[in-house]
Amino acid sequence: MANVRFEIQTPLGFAVRTTDEYWERIVSEKHRNMRGHEAEVKETLGNPDVVKQSVADPKVMLFYRMRQEGWTVAVARRLNGEGFLITCYLTAVIKKGTEIWKRK
Numbered sequence: 066m067a068n069v070r071f072e073i074q075t076p077l078g079f080a081v082r083t084t085d086e087y088w089e090r091i092v093s094e095k096h097r098n099m100r101g102h103e104a105e106v107k108e109t110l111g112n113p114d115v116v117k118q119s120v121a122d123p124k125v126m127l128f129y130r131m132r133q134e135g136w137t138v139a140v141a142r143r144l145n146g147e148g149f150l151i152t153c154y155l156t157a158v159i160k161k162g163t164e165i166w167k168r169k
Contacts, residue, residue: 071103073110075128077166081110081141081148088150096154102137105130106153109139117162125151129159 072082083091092100099106109130119125119140128139135157141148 071107073107075110075116075141075148076113077116077126079143079146079148081139081150083150091150091152095152098155099153102153102155105132105137106139106150109137109153110141110150112168113139113166114168115159115164116166117160118165120160120162126165127160127162 067084067086070083070085070088072080074080088103109128112130113128114131115129117127117129119127122142124144125140125142128141129136130139132155135155136159137153138156139153140151142151
């Protein structure tokens with residue numbers, strides 16, 4: 066069984082986790098610029114500014130947290146009550162989709 070790198074409770078009532086192996090895949094293949102941003106990704110999942118539901122897949126949620134030069138985005142899928150990190154990246158704009166949670 067793979068080592069869980071982190072598991073973060075979201076404000077939506079479920080936790081999102083990733084393994085060491087998958088995190089390494091994100092920062093070495095998918096989004097190299099996210100290396101060194103693990104704490105920011107955890108904060109984005111646990112304390113987002115806004116959460117949107119993906120237009121393409123209703124089981125996928127995009128967690129956004131404002132940063133100086135735009136947004137940190139953590140993309141997670143919820144399946145059978147379990148949350149899994151799909152990817153994370155930095156962006157200047159929030160994607161379209163249904164807003165399902167917003168910081169008050």
